Amino acid sequence: xxxxxxxxxxxxxxxxxxxxxxxxxxxxxxxxxxxxxxxxxxxxxxxxxxxxxxxxxxxxxxxxxxxxxxxxxxxxxxxxxxxxxxxxxxxxxxxxxxxxxxxxxxxxxxxxxxxxxxxxxxxxxxxxxxxxxxxxxxxxxxxxxxxxxxxxxxxxxxxxxxxxxxxxxxxxxxxxxxxxxxxxxxxxxxxxxxxxxxxxxxxxxxxxxxxxxxxxxxxxxxxxxxxxxxxxxxxxxxxxxxxxxxxxxxxxxxxxxxxxxxxxxxxxxxxxxxxxxxxxxxxxxxxxxxxxxxxxxxxxxxxxxxxxxxxxxxxxxxxxxxxxxxxxxxxxxxxxxxxxxxxxxxxxxxxxxxxxxxxxxxxxxxxxxxxxxxxxxxxxxxxxxxxxxxxxxxxxxxxxxxxxxxxxxxxxxxxxxx
Ligand code: UDP
Numbered sequence: 001x002x003x004x005x006x007x008x009x010x011x012x013x014x015x016x017x018x019x020x021x022x023x024x025x026x027x028x029x030x031x032x033x034x035x036x037x038x039x040x041x042x043x044x045x046x047x048x049x050x051x052x053x054x055x056x057x058x059x060x061x062x063x064x065x066x067x068x069x070x071x072x073x074x075x076x077x078x079x080x081x082x083x084x085x086x087x088x089x090x091x092x093x094x095x096x097x098x099x100x101x102x103x104x105x106x107x108x109x110x111x112x113x114x115x116x117x118x119x120x121x122x123x124x125x126x127x128x129x130x131x132x133x134x135x136x137x138x139x140x141x142x143x144x145x146x147x148x149x150x151x152x153x154x155x156x157x158x159x160x161x162x163x164x165x166x167x168x169x170x171x172x173x174x175x176x177x178x179x180x181x182x183x184x185x186x187x188x189x190x191x192x193x194x195x196x197x198x199x200x201x202x203x204x205x206x207x208x209x210x211x212x213x214x215x216x217x218x219x220x221x222x223x224x225x226x227x228x229x230x231x232x233x234x235x236x237x238x239x240x241x242x243x244x245x246x247x248x249x250x251x252x253x254x255x256x257x258x259x260x261x262x263x264x265x266x267x268x269x270x271x272x273x274x275x276x277x278x279x280x281x282x283x284x285x286x287x288x289x290x291x292x293x294x295x296x297x298x299x300x301x302x303x304x305x306x307x308x309x310x311x312x313x314x315x316x317x318x319x320x321x322x323x324x325x326x327x328x329x330x331x332x333x334x335x336x337x338x339x340x341x342x343x344x345x346x347x348x349x350x351x352x353x354x355x356x357x358x359x360x361x362x363x364x365x366x367x368x369x370x371x372x373x374x375x376x377x378x379x380x381x382x383x384x385x386x387x388x389x390x391x392x393x394x395x396x397x398x399x400x401x402x403x404x405x406x407x408x409x410x411x412x413x414x415x416x417x418x
Contacts, residue, residue: 004074005063006050013064014202019395022201031069031395034402039070042124043405048088048133050077051297052267053235054197054324055130055153061200061394062401069398076120078134084113085269088133095132095167096239096319097158107166110136126405129174133269138173147408150174153197154321155184155342175408180322181346193404196343198397199327199388204300206331209308217305223291228258228371231310233303233328236264236276236294239319241339244360246283246290248316251364256371259289263306265297307332312370312377316363320344327392330354330384335377337366347392353384 002011016028045063047055059075066073080088087106094100114136121127123143129135130151141148150171156164156179168188171177176191185192199206215225223229230249234240242262249260262280266273277294284290295302307313313329315338322343329336330353338344340356348354355366370377 004067004072005060006075006077009050009056009060009075011060011064012203013068014200015068016065016395018202019393022389023393023395027395027399031399031402034399034406035069035071038402038405040072041126041405042072042122043074043126043128044122044124045073045075045128045130046078046120046134046137047075047130048078048080048085049267049269052265052270054322056267057205057324058197059130061203062398065200065394065398066401069402074122074124076122078113078117078120078137080113080117080133080269081109082271083109084133085271088269089271091132091163092154093239093319094160094163095154095156097155097160098239098319100160102160102163114139126408132167135167135170138170141173147176147405148174149404149408150177152177152179152184155181155319156186157184159186176404178404180343191407193407195397195400195404196346196392197322197324197327198392198394199324199331200394201331205304206328207304209301209304214305214308217302218309221291221293221302223261223309224259225309227289228256228311229261229306229309230258230312230314230367230371231261231263231306231329232314232316233263233306233325234315234317235267235270236273236280237270238272238276239317240264241316241318242276242280243283244318244363245314245316246280246287247360248314248363248367249290250287251361252367252371253287253289255368258311258371259291260287261291261293261306261310263293263295263303265295265299267297303328304332307334310334311374312337312367314363314367315339315344316357316360317341317344323347326354327388330381331388331392333378333381333385335370335380336384337363337370339363347387348384349387352380353387354380 063073063075087109118140178193180196218225313334313336317339320342336354350356357363
């Protein structure tokens with residue numbers, strides 16, 4: 001097992017040259033040139049789960065690729081008890097602007113877990129703490145030469161005021177912060193960099209799969225590979241609105257022969273999964289042709305096959321950081337119908353690379369349109385794929401990370417709009 005990854009995560013490194021067919025040689029050469037400036041530097045990432053959710057998904061690709069470029073990158077996962085994860089899930093929801101009761105015991109649980117993880121930080125040239133969970137570790141920075149960056153993966157634009165004040169005191173001690181989108185930035189007194197995330201086109205989750213394999217994986221889950229399929233892949237989380245998806249599908253199904261697949265798993269830092277899954281199962285009772293798959297965290301090939309088999313992909317979130325599953329669906333040339341929130345709004349250009357919707361009824365309307373018009377769906381999917389190729393693939397993400405590191409080396413220069 002690699003000692004630079006969390007226990008149980010197997011790095012799937014691909015040499016950068018393998019990406020030539022996807023992004024072209026000139027971009028690869030540019031990345032290699034830039035990487036020379038950070039070769040041999042140490043770079044630690046810290047987050048709160050090794051599997052499940054977008055952050056773990058990104059780190060599992062980013063860390064091995066940075067190592068391939070000569071950066072001594074490592075990934076550590078902080079440990080927490082049930083109380084801590086309950087608190088940080090409530091924080092997550094409240095930062096996304098949901099009305100969630102927060103009490104002192106949650107802030108205490110956060111501080112206790114921060115203290116318990118104080119030994120996690122290594123003396124590295126750069127340290128990235130991802131999202132609110134590990135942000136408190138900034139108190140324990142030891143080596144003044146290390147550069148610390150807070151990498152925010154969520155939409156904090158409507159964050160609950162007391163919680164944001166609590167976090168802000170910590171965040172402003174970092175050397176820089178990174179947000180996905182301009183509207184997520186917060187008027188901090190440290191540099192704020194814009195850097196949307198990316199997917200790895202060669203990973204098991206996103207690589208090409210032969211048709212026969214797609215069909216056989218889909219059939220092995222009891223799904224008819226020949227029947228039109230509407231798919232949502234997500235952790236079972238209220239903010240992903242799985243109940244709204246079932247409701248929308250119920251409307252579509254009255255008019256058309258089709259099936260819904262809701263595929264998801266859980267993340268070790270998300271304690272709400274079982275409750276949401278139970279509610280989804282109850283809501284789907286009596287709705288025909290609904291398949292609910294509870295998948296293990298390493299079901300990347302299965303998710304890849306489902307996304308490739310889907311006729312329409314839905315991501316009906318009511319709050320969203322970026323929505324990597326939307327990027328994944330677009331990359332597979334699929335039309336995506338997404339909730340008009342967070343990063344989904346940024347990725348989908350309405351009626352060009354996908355549809356943005358505001359309600360189950362709106363979602364049903366757009367899904368029906370796409371199921372009824374395969375040519376329109378095909379063209380939309382093609383445009384979606386090209387849009388991902390230009391903006392959201394791992395090599396350019398790495399390039400931008402290197403620029404952030406170099407900018408931090410040069411001191412407190414505002415490094416906006418990468
Ligand atoms: N994912 C997964 N298994 C699941 C559900 C999701 O591997 O059961 C992956 C999904 O393919 C995507 C990531 O987890 O890569 C979810 O990222 P996103 O930004 O969409 O949402 P988050 O879970 O971070 O809120």
